[in-house]
Amino acid sequence: MRWLFNLSFRRKIPLWTSFLISLSIFVVGAALMTRAYEDMKRAVVISAGNLGHTLANTVAPALLHDDVWRAFEIVRSPIRGEPAQTPVQVDAVVVLARDHKVFVSSDPDTLPMLAEPPALGVDWVQLSTRLGAESNWSLVLEPEDSNYLYVVLPITDRDAQLGHLVLRYSKSVFHPWFIDSLWQGIEIGLLVLAVLIPINWYWGRRMATPLVDLAQRMGTILETEPAPLPPDLYPYQDELGQLFRAYDRMALALRDKAALENEVVKSERLAAIGQLTAGIAHEINNPLAGLITVVDTLKLQRDLDPRTLRNLELIDRGLMQIRDTVAALLVQTRIQARPLNQHDLDDIRTLIQTQVSKRRIRLEWSAAMPDELPVPASLVRQILINLLLNAVQAAAEDGQVGLWLGRKEGPEACLSIVVHNDGKLLSEEQFAHLFEPFATTRAGGHGLGLWVTYQIVTQLEGRISARNVDGQVEFVVNLPLGEALCNTASA
């Protein structure tokens, strides 16, 4: 039985409703049939009453005068030659004398004259008993396990009771008639089922399909990131609709949580890399300063042969390169700086103009800049230059680069910087290592620009993020202007 309950709703709903429809049709049909049977019996009794009354009146004189033949002709008159075809057709008519013996019957073969009730069968004994108990009324008798229904009327002449008239109806005629009605009922029932069941299957499937879809999505929710539901899957407001919306909210929350987790992992990795790099840079810086001093001192000696001098120059350039690289890795933000003003932006625009012109880039510049902003000007300048130069390099030839800079008000006062370009979109792989050192995206870059930018933003307690949006690559930086942190990564 359990398998029945384990079935998919897709089948269970139509099956159950089909079962219920069938059951209702059966119950209603059975009720109607029972009613029809009772009606038929009532019709028989009414018809028997009318017939019996007429016969009883007509047969009374014959009974009074012991005129057997007249009585026989009278009781035989309602009997047709062939067996009864309808339930209201009387099967046999019997006149019982006062002593309950058969005075005459329409069927002398089975109900012979002068026969006493025990000789006629159990029905007649019962009937005789009832006759003894009651007297002036018509009686309907349906003995158990009998094929017959009996209607009994008294035969009277004035006040004197002469005997009884018994009308016998065959119930075996009821049955074919009843079965006929039953078949008719079943046919109508099947017809109704033939109409209702397809409707019901359609409706059931329609209701079950979204449920099944939801169940499948729920089943895989832990393995894959839940996709949002198609909006037209179940656009109604009932409990199912509420369930779908709840699922949507849950899926959204799960996606956000996953994104947050990714972010945290990434930040932690970047922080670890930052610490490591800073440690190594310090360890290199100390001996490096000594080495540079030694090389400088050596270069000041006059008696150096040209070959040695050339080697010293070589060492010097190498050491300088090491110093520059290490300096780039060691982002220093703890410097007192003046606040950012409009001139800084103008400077930056001028600085990148050469590159922009060279690559014939269209530059969109939208900077809503108040007089001053309480952020360190030199660091913000470095962020802006890094992001803008990257964008110019990444943008297509004759492409487009945009800057949006502005102050976001509200409980979180922020300086918001958005830089975008129409170059090649970033891949998943690139996103994963975007802000790590030496993770360059193009030939010729050393891959420290974004690393440095990230370090600065992080040290300023701001947030930086990148995304592909509307066919463009967009970097968003939010820097706090007051005490509160800028948590929103978006523009």
Add this chain to the structure above:
Amino acid sequence: MTQSISNSLPNCNRRKWLINSVSFAAAGLIGLTRKAGATGGKLRVGMTPAFLHDQHRLLDEWRDFMAASLQRPIEFVQRDSYRETMDLLRLEKLEFAWICDYPYLHLKQEVRLLAVPLYQGRPYYRSYLIVRKENTQFKSMADLSGSVFAYADPYSNTGYLAPRYHIRNLGRDPATFFRKTFFTWSHRKVVEAVASGLAQGGAVDSYIRDTLVHVEPELALRTRVIWRSPEYGFPPFVSHRSVAASDFQLMQKHLLDMSSTEKGRDLLTRLNLDGFTIGDQSLYEGVARMMRAFGEA
């Protein structure tokens, strides 16, 4: 009745019959019916269950034939029991009647023998004891002791007197021999009562039972004859003694001449008779003997 007779007459005689009918009706009103025969009025003939008197079409044709032959309006008066016809004769409400031989002997003082039908060329018939065809255990009257028995009519010879006489000859009392008896008031219905199983046995006129074998074989052949009585004089046509001699002769001649006309022969064939003879009182000696045995004559 007057009207219906007029309607059934040929057109040429219509006016005459109408006048006669009106005068007859008037005579009836002033209590002169008794003289109706003598005045050339309507003749009333009583028909009894001595033959298949429920063949209404045959009776209509016979009446019309008789009326045309006698040039007199004829009324057939049908009663279901001999007793009623006997009463009508006694009250002189009938001029003629076809009655059983047993009633004839009862009415000997009031009626005259008019003519006796010839059945199979002879003025005789018998009583048959019949049982249902499948009741093979009944082979004689003695086997029917304690059964339900159907008589035709208390004034029938073959349907009452003869079987009782037979029982008496068996040394039994006819009053207690059967468990129950009843009358069907017609020989045909005796056959029906036995065929349906209402009665186990019945006594019936041989002429009627044999005729039924031709007319209604599906009914008649459901019964079987287990005993045949001696021959008795055939149920006669009688006239009341008050009937004028001219009317008596007229009717007697009509009956005797029936077999000599085509229509008459046709009717006789359908009645399963051959003709009529004048007959004789001695024909009915057998019945008289049985009556004497029961102390009735």
